[in-house]
Amino acid sequence: MSDPLALSARTGLPGDWLYLRDQFPRTRWNEPSLHPVAAHWLQMHAGFRSHADHMTALTAAFRADPSDPHGLHRALIPALQAFLQHLDGHHRIESGRYFPAFRTLEPKIAEGVDLLDRDHDAVHAHLEALLNTGRAFHMAASAHAPDAADAAHRLADALDAALPDLSRHLDDEEDIVIPLIALKGQGIG
Numbered sequence: 734m735s736d737p738l739a740l741s742a743r744t745g746l747p748g749d750w751l752y753l754r755d756q757f758p759r760t761r762w763n764e765p766s767l768h769p770v771a772a773h774w775l776q777m778h779a780g781f782r783s784h785a786d787h788m789t790a791l792t793a794a795f796r797a798d799p800s801d802p803h804g805l806h807r808a809l810i811p812a813l814q815a816f817l818q819h820l821d822g823h824h825r826i827e828s829g830r831y832f833p834a835f836r837t838l839e840p841k842i843a844e845g846v847d848l849l850d851r852d853h854d855a856v857h858a859h860l861e862a863l864l865n866t867g868r869a870f871h872m873a874a875s876a877h878a879p880d881a882a883d884a885a886h887r888l889a890d891a892l893d894a895a896l897p898d899l900s901r902h903l904d905d906e907e908d909i910v911i912p913l914i915a916l917k918g919q920g921i922g
Contacts, residue, residue: 738848740855740898746905750845753912762911770921771914777823778903784816785896792889802881806874809888813867817860820899824853827906831921835910838917845909852902859895866891 735742761767762775788809795805832850836843870884878884914921 740852740902743901743905746845746848746908750842751908753839753842753916754908757912757915759907761915762907768914768918768921770918771911774910774914775907777819778907781816781820781823781899781903784812784819785892785899788812788816788892789896792885792892795885796889799882799885802870802885803874803877805885806870806881809885810867810871810874813863813888817864817867820856821860824856828853831910834921835913838921839913842909842913849902849906849909852905856895856899856902859891859898862891863888863895 737743738747762771767775791805791809791812795802828850832846835846866884866888870881870888872878873881873884
């Protein structure tokens with residue numbers, strides 16, 4: 734039996750983990766008085782989404798006209814590299830610093846924070862796949878290998894596999910973390 738809360742299976746969080754979001758709904762998240770850490774968190778997530786959209790647009794354009802894998806290489810590999818580095822660093826800070834503090838700050842939401850932490854393992858598996866397919870594409874394109882276009886398609890497929898799970902994780906993390914910081918985050922910084 735599969736886990737309905739597994740990142741690739743779920744469509745949202747259980748309602749009993751959303752009690753803080755009910756008190757501080759998304760409609761309030763752009764208030765000027767939002768806790769600076771929460772505002773920064775949202776800014777980071779917006780950056781990840783924007784980066785993902787940019788990479789998706791690049792691979793979609795390539796799929797529509799796969800005649801220039803080297804053009805895709807010049808645009809996509811630096812974007813992918815930055816994306817992977819930023820996301821990995823962000824998750825390390827969350828898992829190492831913020832999540833332990835959140836469990837203490839609001840023990841009722843500890844199960845939700847634990848789920849988010851487990852999500853990082855699933856997301857990391859996608860990051861590894863992106864790193865490996867990105868490296869293979871980089872090597873093929875740099876060598877002007879005849880299979881460079883195939884390697885580009887494999888990287889595009891890896892992005893297609895990774896981004897829905899990442900999006901689900903970002904949404905669910907915000908639903909727990911932003912209200913928690915906004916309502917109980919004095920001293921978090």
